Amino acid sequence: MSRWTAAQRREITEAVNCSPAVCGPRPWSLRFVDGAVELCRNDRGQESLPEAVRRDRLVSCGAAAATLEIALRGRGLRTTLRLDPDHGTEVLARVTVDGGLLVTERERHLFAAVFLRHSYRRPFGEQPVNHDTCARIISEHGPDGHGVEETQVIRIDDDAGIAATARLLGYAAAALRADAGYQRDLAAWSQQESLGDFDTMPWALIRTSTRLPDQPTLVERLRRQTTLLVITSGDTRIDHLRAGVATQRVWLAAVVRGMVGSVHTQSLHLREVRAGLIEHLGLAGFPHVLMRLGHPAPMLTPPRPRRTGGWAAAR
Ligand SMILES: Cc1cc2nc3c(=O)[nH]c(=O)nc-3n(C[C@H](O)[C@H](O)[C@H](O)COP(=O)(O)O)c2cc1C
Missing domain, CATH: 3.40.109.10 (NADH Oxidase)
Incomplete structure (x- = not known):
């Protein structure tokens, strides 16, 4: 995969932007380069944040890097994920495409889950989680x-x-x-x-x-x-x-x-x-x-529509 089409960029960006992220401006941006996608730090204006918030922003970027790899694999690409590949630069993760891949059921399901995941801030249903x-x-x-x-x-x-x-x-x-x-x-x-x-x-x-x-x-x-x-x-x-x-x-x-x-x-x-x-x-x-x-409790209200791609300045 040397050149990324506009449709591929959009689809991958939409998936990555469904990742969980700490409150505040989105801490990452994506860079599409030959044969790889890089997840870069988006820290402009955030230098004075407390240490714990900066830590959470990096954790969020890690979550986004995981989504990036899952999205590429879900599209049938064999990948290698490297974190902090050029130590100390703005590139926090690089997912390199190593060829094609027969998408397994597990990878397809994980990719679908990217769009279903959301923060469930309420009590769970009665069904216990199997150990x-x-x-x-x-x-x-x-x-x-x-x-x-x-x-x-x-x-x-x-x-x-x-x-x-x-x-x-x-x-x-x-x-x-x-x-x-x-x-x-x-x-x-x-x-x-x-x-x-x-x-x-x-x-x-x-x-x-x-x-x-x-x-x-x-x-x-x-x-x-x-x-x-x-x-x-x-x-x-x-x-x-x-x-x-x-x-x-x-x-x-x-x-x-x-x-x-x-x-x-x-x-x-x-x-x-x-x-x-x-x-x-x-x-x-x-x-x-x-x-x-x-497990989710029985539904009392309909779920809110899933966010796709668009990013409010504040989440
Ligand atoms: C590093 C990190 C820290 C977070 N901390 C909290 C938290 O302390 N409390 C909370 O309710 N949600 C927390 N969240 C969840 C985010 O608020 C949530 O992912 C974001 O608002 C997007 O909503 P969604 O998960 O429904 O897509 C955190 C997420 C990340 C990645």
Whole structure:
């Protein structure tokens, strides 16, 4: 694939722009070059952002890089993904096309899931997530391969881990809710999605309006959902990209199996919460993304139409 047609560029760009991304201007742009597509950092005017937000923007770029590879494979192209290929430049990922490929059913489904995935910020339905299915999703799509070496996706399902996570999330929600500067920035960058009764933890984006459940309630909610944590052995640019790749691949694999989910990083913006997770969960690395997965609850309202391509200045 040396030259990209306008239709191919448009189709690939639309798919990549369906990737999950932290609030704010889109952190990536695509560059179509001979035999490859590059995902570049889009950081103009963002240099003064806090470290945690810059980390989230790189994680978002990692998720977009995963989508880029899935989109190209879904179109029958054999690819190689390299993260941070020209260390330190604006190119964060390069997906090289190595020839043609017979598209497998798995790749076709993953590509379709790109357009179905969305943040599900409400309680899940009653159907539990099968433990083996969850383990398979993690082993097939998480670490080892797909540009996600040195990355782990762990499930928080033991009593002590759930209790510690609930304590730290409760602490973070109270702190972030009361932080006027943080809330001002959040309001500027994110559209107000009306959650009504669901504007509470652990699924809501933490705003001043978000209600805080008591600890036993939060523990019970965490117990009833599947909570995953994406960690990497280091805490550098390539680690943040790897965390994003793993997040998106695991999320899409869950969607393929009929699940829905959402991710949460707000609490990890507080150093003490990140450190607390490392200590209380005995992590062998740095936590980047908390992900909740489950089956959708019976539909009360029709789903909102899927975004395609177009990008609002604020999401
Ligand atoms: C790195 C990263 C961090 C995110 N952090 C949060 C978060 O803390 N809370 C939340 O509700 N959503 C979070 N999101 C989800 C985004 O808000 C969401 O992907 C975006 O608004 C697009 O909506 P969609 O997922 O429905 O397509 C995060 C996404 C990414 C990639």
